[in-house]
Amino acid sequence: MMRMALFLGTNMAIMLVLSVVMRLLGVDRMMAGNGIPYQGLLVMSAVIGITGSFISLAMSKMMAKRSVGAQVIEQPSSETEIWLVETVTRQARDAGIGMPEVAIFNSPTPNAFATGMNKNNALVAVSTGLLDGMTRDEAEAVMGHEISHVANGDMVTMALIQGIVNTFVIFLARVAGYVVDGVLSKGEQRGRPGFGYYISSFVFEMIFGFLASMIVMWFSRRREFRADIGGADLAGRQKMIAALQRLQSLQNPEPLPEELTAFGFIGGKFGKLFSSHPPLDVRIAALQTHR
Numbered sequence: 143m144m145r146m147a148l149f150l151g152t153n154m155a156i157m158l159v160l161s162v163v164m165r166l167l168g169v170d171r172m173m174a175g176n177g178i179p180y181q182g183l184l185v186m187s188a189v190i191g192i193t194g195s196f197i198s199l200a201m202s203k204m205m206a207k208r209s210v211g212a213q214v215i216e217q218p219s220s221e222t223e224i225w226l227v228e229t230v231t232r233q234a235r236d237a238g239i240g241m242p243e244v245a246i247f248n249s250p251t252p253n254a255f256a257t258g259m260n261k262n263n264a265l266v267a268v269s270t271g272l273l274d275g276m277t278r279d280e281a282e283a284v285m286g287h288e289i290s291h292v293a294n295g296d297m298v299t300m301a302l303i304q305g306i307v308n309t310f311v312i313f314l315a316r317v318a319g320y321v322v323d324g325v326l327s328k329g330e331q332r333g334r335p336g337f338g339y340y341i342s343s344f345v346f347e348m349i350f351g352f353l354a355s356m357i358v359m360w361f362s363r364r365r366e367f368r369a370d371i372g373g374a375d376l377a378g379r380q381k382m383i384a385a386l387q388r389l390q391s392l393q394n395p396e397p398l399p400e401e402l403t404a405f406g407f408i409g410g411k412f413g414k415l416f417s418s419h420p421p422l423d424v425r426i427a428a429l430q431t432h433r
Contacts, residue, residue, distance in 0.1 A: 290371075300361070
C-alpha cells in the first residue's frame, strides 16, 4: 500500500512539475496553437509508460521461463532438488513471504534470478552451473540473495521506477518532436503534426530512453547491496561473501538474457553508469564492513 501511494504521489508530482515548466517555457501555448493540449499528451504518456511497465511485470514469470528454458520443480526428483526446495521454503518463511515457484535452467555459469508480480507470487530460478559449481553454503547464500529481492519488493519497485522514467521519455520526446516540427514548418498553424514530428520524436525517444536507463540502473545497483545484506541475514555473512568470491574467480561468466539481467545474481558487462550490478569486489567490501 505504501509503495503504491508513493508511486501515485510521485507521478502526480511529476505531472504537476512538468505542467508548470511547460507553462513557463510557453510550450503549452505552442502546442495548443497546433491543437495539441500538452495536458492530454502528459496523461497519454503516463498511461503508456506506466501501463507498459506493469504489463511487462505481469508477464515476467512467463517470459523468464521461456527465455532461459527454466523448468519449475513440481515434484522434487533428486536429492539436489529436494535440498533446493527445502532451502527456498525455509528462507521464504524466514523472510515472511509466500512460497515462490522454484525452477532450474540450463547454463554453465553459476547464476540465479527472481521475478514475479508480487512477493507472494514470485519465481526463483537457479542455473545448473550454480548447483554443480558451488558448494551448498554458497548456493544457499545466492538463494538468500534472490529471496531478499522478492521480500524487498524489488520487482514491483523496479516496475514503478521504469514506469515513471517511461513517462518522462515518452512525454519529452513528443514535446521535442513538436518543437522540431514547429521549426521546420516555420510556425505555420496546422491541425496535425507533420512528418518532422514523427521522425524527430522517434529519435528523441531513443536518446532520452538511453539516458534515462542510467537512472534505472543506478537504482538497480543500490538494491543489489540490500539483497546481499538480506542474503547474509538469511544464510550467513561468510556464506554470502564466499558466494561472491566464487563468482569473482570466474573469468568470463555468461550473463542472463538482457531482460533478466537486472534480476540476476551476476550483472551484464557494460559501462559503470549502465551496469545493473556493482562490481563484485565492491559488493564484497560492502558486506565485510556492514554492521
